[in-house]
Structure formats: structure tokens, C-alpha cells
Amino acid sequence: MFTITHTTEEGIKKIILTDTRAPSSVELIPSAGAALHAFYTRQGAGLFNIIEGYEDAVDIKENLEQLGFRGLKLSPFSGRLQNSSYRFKNKNYTVNSFKLGDHALHGFLYKVPFTITKTKVLPQSVYVEMEYKYKMEDSGYPFSYGCTVQYHLKKNNRLIITTKIKNTGKEKLPVTDGWHPYFTLGGKVDDLYLQIDCKKKVELSDALMPTGKIIKNKEFLKPRKINELHLDDCFRVRSQKNKPVCTLTNREAGLQLQIIPGKGYPYLQIYTPPGRTSIAIENMSAAPNAFNNKMGLTILKPGEKKEFKTTFQIKSIL
Numbered sequence: 001m002f003t004i005t006h007t008t009e010e011g012i013k014k015i016i017l018t019d020t021r022a023p024s025s026v027e028l029i030p031s032a033g034a035a036l037h038a039f040y041t042r043q044g045a046g047l048f049n050i051i052e053g054y055e056d057a058v059d060i061k062e063n064l065e066q067l068g069f070r071g072l073k074l075s076p077f078s079g080r081l082q083n084s085s086y087r088f089k090n091k092n093y094t095v096n097s098f099k100l101g102d103h104a105l106h107g108f109l110y111k112v113p114f115t116i117t118k119t120k121v122l123p124q125s126v127y128v129e130m131e132y133k134y135k136m137e138d139s140g141y142p143f144s145y146g147c148t149v150q151y152h153l154k155k156n157n158r159l160i161i162t163t164k165i166k167n168t169g170k171e172k173l174p175v176t177d178g179w180h181p182y183f184t185l186g187g188k189v190d191d192l193y194l195q196i197d198c199k200k201k202v203e204l205s206d207a208l209m210p211t212g213k214i215i216k217n218k219e220f221l222k223p224r225k226i227n228e229l230h231l232d233d234c235f236r237v238r239s240q241k242n243k244p245v246c247t248l249t250n251r252e253a254g255l256q257l258q259i260i261p262g263k264g265y266p267y268l269q270i271y272t273p274p275g276r277t278s279i280a281i282e283n284m285s286a287a288p289n290a291f292n293n294k295m296g297l298t299i300l301k302p303g304e305k306k307e308f309k310t311t312f313q314i315k316s317i318l
Helices: 057-063
Strands: 002-009 012-019 024-029 035-043 046-049 072-074 085-088 091-094 103-105 115-122 125-135 144-154 158-167 173-175 178-180 193-196 200-204 210-216 232-236 246-250 255-261 267-271 279-284 298-300 305-316
Touching: 002 115, 002 125, 012 125, 012 144, 024 144, 035 305, 158 298, 193 267, 246 279, 255 279, 298 305
Parallel strands: none
Antiparallel strands: 002 012, 012 024, 024 035, 035 046, 072 178, 085 091, 115 125, 125 144, 144 158, 158 305, 173 298, 178 279, 193 246, 200 210, 200 232, 232 267, 246 255, 255 305, 267 279
16 A cells, blocks of 8 residues: 655654555655655564655754755756856856855755645555746856656655756756765665676766766676775766666665666766765766766757656665
């Protein structure tokens, strides 16, 4: 049986999608960048949350950026934008969003309130749709577009997240799309095994900006224990129908996360934050700084749409 619930806990208004048979559930925060706040699955006699979220409403209000954009929608650009500036159609623009040093980071929608537009309980699944209409709030991005996000929970601990971007303005616009979930499978990241079906990687400078080169990669073709490795890397992946591009495994607990991106997400940014209790695995439609280097950049004509889809599935391997 699938259900959908609206609730408020610790001051956070959440919508919860549940599969009571699995059992599994997904907690979402529409008011904070359509955030993926929790994803629970059965572990032993209880439930285990694989997502690192937020403690309360104050945590969200004051610490979104400091906590690393946990679970948030990254739009209209994902990753770093060099010097917060870009050139498009012979015009120069400078955005006024959050900066890390001199570089703007992760766009504008990560902190905006999305509006729930549709919910549906089906015999074998449940989903919610929410949207935000961007209307040129930042002078450095004077374009109008709509962003619709659908979270669809299916049986077997399978969550499909679909984002649709539509140019609602009268001019062409540049856009990229991404997500920033932090996954935790228990214990330290050091003890987890990471595998990425990827033979190519984006070369990054010391400032973590793409150099423009795609280099060979063999690091995680086979499951590799992360140990003390620090990651802040961008991998060039190729989607394969119903086949995971990336797996994260806790062998001791018998839990495995599988990430299955669609063709709209050919990049995977992986980051190990301080504390090492979680790992960010970010589906991205483009490389960092794509507004400047054009690596994966999407240009939408007026009225044109583009869809980006990824799937997270939790499996028991005991």
C-alpha cells in the first residue's frame, strides 16, 4: 500500500511518500529547494535513513550553504561559476548568488519555496510534483523559466526523480541542472565501497574548474574501499537503461545504493565532506562552469523544454 502524508516536524513542513509493504519512505521539503530530506528503508527490525538532511527549521534557515546544499535542487547552474560571471549572446553577466571565494555556487533555486502542484497515489507507486517559476529575480540571469520536480516512489525501494525545465521567456537561455544529495549508509565513509562505471573524468584545475580536457579514468571501475581518500571529482558517465552507473555499498550492514541516471545527467560529481559521515553523489547535466566552458550546457529556445531524470534504489546484499 502506498500513501502520501503532509506533516510538520521540528518546524519543517514535509511531504512523505510511503510504501508500507517494503517498508520504505521518502521525506521532502518543498519550501527549501524541493529538498530530498530522507529516504528510509528496512534494516533488520527497524528503518534506516540513507540521506543526511536537516535537524530543524532553524538549521535550514541558517545553514543551507554551510552544510553543503544537502539534498537541494541546483539550478539554473550547478557547481562553480568562475568569477560569478559569464558571456551569453554577446552580453556579459554577473550573478549575485552565494559565492565560495570569488565563484558563484549552485544557482538560485536551492533555497526557494516550490509549490506542490500534484499528488497521486497509485496501486504500485506514489508521486508528488512541485514547481517553481523563476522570473528574473537575479539581474545576472535575466531569463524566465519554470522548474518542475517529480518524486516518484515505487516498490522495491526505488525512487525516481524527474526535473523538467521550460523556457517561459521570449529569448534563448543557458541552463544546467543538478542535485546535491548526501548519502550515508552507516558509520564512516571510509568503510564504504564505491564503484563508478566510467572510463572518463573531467580534468580539474587547482581551483576545481574544468580545464577543458576529458581524461582517462580507472579509479572506481571495480568496487574500491574509500578509506581516507578525499574526493571532489567530476566523472563523465554514460547512462545505460536500468543499469546503475554508480554503486555505494556498506558490506558489513548489507546495504547498497544504486544510482541510475538518464541521458540528461552525463556528469557525476562526487565529494567527501569534512566529518566523513556522508558522501555527496551529485547527478549533473553539465560540468562545473558550463556557462563559460560549454561542457554539457543546454540552450533552450522560447517555449522549449528539457527533462532530466535519475533513479536511486536501495538494495539488501545480505
